[in-house]
Amino acid sequence: MSDRDAAPQLTMSHLDDLWFQVGGTLCNYTCHHCFISCSPHNDTFGFLTLDDVSHHLTESVALGVKEYYFTGGEPFLNPDIVPILSATLQYGPATVLTNAAVLKDAWLAALAEAESHSTYSLEFRVSLDGFSAATNDPIRGDRTFERTMRGIERLVAHDFLPIVTAVRTWPIEQDDEQTDAFRDMLKARGYARPRLKLLPTLQIGAEAQRSEAYGPHDRVTATMLHGFDRRTLVCEHSRVVTDRGVYVCPILIESPDALLGATLAEADRPFALTHGACYTCYRYGAICANPSSPS
Amino acid sequence: MNAPHDNTAASTTSPKSGDVRIACLGGVYSNYLALEAALVDVHRRGVDAIYCLGDLGGFGPHPDRVFPLLQEHGVTCLQGNYDDSIGNALDDCQCGYTDPRDNHFAQLSYDYTLAHTSEENRAWLRTLPAQCRLDVGGRRVLMCHGSPRRVNEFLWESTTSTHFLEMLTDDHAADVILGTHTGIHWQRELAGGRRFVNVGALGRPANDGHTHVWYTILHVAPARCDAEFIPVRYDHHRLAREMAAQRLPDEFIATIETGWWTTCLEVLPAKERRRGRC
Ligand SMILES: [Fe+2]
Numbered sequence: 001m002s003d004r005d006a007a008p009q010l011t012m013s014h015l016d017d018l019w020f021q022v023g024g025t026l027c028n029y030t031c032h033h034c035f036i037s038c039s040p041h042n043d044t045f046g047f048l049t050l051d052d053v054s055h056h057l058t059e060s061v062a063l064g065v066k067e068y069y070f071t072g073g074e075p076f077l078n079p080d081i082v083p084i085l086s087a088t089l090q091y092g093p094a095t096v097l098t099n100a101a102v103l104k105d106a107w108l109a110a111l112a113e114a115e116s117h118s119t120y121s122l123e124f125r126v127s128l129d130g131f132s133a134a135t136n137d138p139i140r141g142d143r144t145f146e147r148t149m150r151g152i153e154r155l156v157a158h159d160f161l162p163i164v165t166a167v168r169t170w171p172i173e174q175d176d177e178q179t180d181a182f183r184d185m186l187k188a189r190g191y192a193r194p195r196l197k198l199l200p201t202l203q204i205g206a207e208a209q210r211s212e213a214y215g216p217h218d219r220v221t222a223t224m225l226h227g228f229d230r231r232t233l234v235c236e237h238s239r240v241v242t243d244r245g246v247y248v249c250p251i252l253i254e255s256p257d258a259l260l261g262a263t264l265a266e267a268d269r270p271f272a273l274t275h276g277a278c279y280t281c282y283r284y285g286a287i288c289a290n291p292s293s294p295s
Numbered sequence: 296m297n298a299p300h301d302n303t304a305a306s307t308t309s310p311k312s313g314d315v316r317i318a319c320l321g322g323v324y325s326n327y328l329a330l331e332a333a334l335v336d337v338h339r340r341g342v343d344a345i346y347c348l349g350d351l352g353g354f355g356p357h358p359d360r361v362f363p364l365l366q367e368h369g370v371t372c373l374q375g376n377y378d379d380s381i382g383n384a385l386d387d388c389q390c391g392y393t394d395p396r397d398n399h400f401a402q403l404s405y406d407y408t409l410a411h412t413s414e415e416n417r418a419w420l421r422t423l424p425a426q427c428r429l430d431v432g433g434r435r436v437l438m439c440h441g442s443p444r445r446v447n448e449f450l451w452e453s454t455t456s457t458h459f460l461e462m463l464t465d466d467h468a469a470d471v472i473l474g475t476h477t478g479i480h481w482q483r484e485l486a487g488g489r490r491f492v493n494v495g496a497l498g499r500p501a502n503d504g505h506t507h508v509w510y511t512i513l514h515v516a517p518a519r520c521d522a523e524f525i526p527v528r529y530d531h532h533r534l535a536r537e538m539a540a541q542r543l544p545d546e547f548i549a550t551i552e553t554g555w556w557t558t559c560l561e562v563l564p565a566k567e568r569r570r571g572r573c
């Protein structure tokens with residue numbers, strides 16, 4: 001393999017987005033397309049506590065972190081999640097990725113209160129992969145459409161504007177009709193101004209079994225990065241804190257080489273873009289960010 | 296996706312001292328009627344200098360009409376992402392939208408603006424600096440379009456942490472940073488008397504149900520440094536009529552007539568989105 005075709009090393013320009021694997025790999029759903037094989041029984045990664053998160057929030061001030069993101073697993077299985085998000089809103093904007101199935105009104109009332117006292121937005125990104133039970137449930141599991149929709153209705157009742165994120169499990173040419181169907185369904189369920197984000201599938205974890213794994217040529221090469229805006233790659237400006245250390249990005253936590261160190265400082269080192277998922281991130285860009293901060 | 300052209304050449308203005316007032320105009324988006332009204336207001340109040348932080352075209356009608364106004368009134372202009380695109384005839388406006396509907400409407404404005412901007416004005420856009428530094432009574436003022444590190448970075452009030460802004464002031468050796476690009480004005484005081492100001496936009500209203508638009512006066516004196524946001528009323532009915540005559544989208548005209556954004560909404564964070572109507 002020539003140098004031009006070797007996997008390029010990517011350096012972080014600045015830690016803009018600090019992610020927390022706050023829900024570990026524990027999830028109440030077992031989605032067929034999950035990129036990290038989360039399930040009720042996968043405890044490879046555990047919950048982060050309020051103390052764990054507070055420690056890193058303090059550390060993040062000197063690093064000039066712009067935004068905070070929380071993912072899992074399902075973050076709302078973590079008993080500390082409401083105090084964690086409330087504490088974060090004193091430092092900066094917080095985004096939590098959830099399937100919305102276990103949300104409780106008391107938690108949402110507390111979070112609405114915390115957001116109202118903060119300068120910053122609290123964003124909910126709710127995963128839903130079809131506009132009906134018939135299209136969603138074969139991917140995310142029995143009755144998950146209805147459970148997630150009830151969660152979305154709860155969020156809307158508390159005046160949140162959740163960003164519904166759907167993994168593109170259909171051909172890209174169908175994007176318009178699919179997003180129209182999502183919007184119509186959400187409006188019919190009382191969400192008057194639905195926000196929507198489409199994600200590409202990542203052919204790792206459970207999804208590698210559902211469709212197909214990446215081929216040997218689905219890789220980023222040094223040549224491909226020539227003239228390319230590297231800021232669209234998540235690892236150019238993000239790291240993720242887990243209970244097992246700091247990883248390069250939230251997608252690759254099941255890859256041993258993605259563990260970069262025990263601290264944020266240690267994890268500020270280059271990463272070789274050797275993975276198929278790096279290729280998806282390269283092709284589609286900004287896959288983990290909110291539309292308000294596209295890169 | 297390619298990186299926006301980085302025109303990092305910064306111009307420096309000679310130091311001033313005493314009581315200094317600087318008018319800072321945000322995105323004009325071809326709204327020459329609002330620009331005209333703002334300039335009248337600026338002269339009535341009296342200022343020491345007038346700056347425009349870029350994005351002269353887009354959204355409104357007759358893009359060539361803003362150029363003579365800026366030049367006759369001695370407005371020092373920065374190059375926004377839109378100006379880089381129009382000046383260099385790029386494929387799109389580099390506004391940084393990711394939603395397909397947002398991009399659809401952005402492209403309609405962009406194609407219209409590119410087709411209706413003269414070669415002479417496009418050449419002038421290419422000469423504009425991306426940033427500008429001023430020393431005002433010992434305070435280091437840095438003007439940029441999106442952020443000091445990226446021309447099209449969105450700095451929204453509800454998604455920009457204070458320590459991030461403080462890092463920008465440290466990294467770019469500035470006491471005051473002024474930007475625009477998002478279309479909604481806000482400011483925050485930082486540690487050590489430093490400050491970040493988003494000066495807002497003249498081109499379209501601030502998604503608040505009011506038809507007026509905004510510019511900013513930065514006031515620097517030995518004991519103070521603050522920004523005042525100034526509302527500008529203008530003949531928005533006339534602008535709406537001219538937009539209709541130019542067959543610009545009804546969605547844009549509705550924004551001018553109601554003060555609510557109807558497109559490019561997906562880019563708004565939760566708090567800013569909640570304050571709007573759509
Ligand atoms: Fe801009």
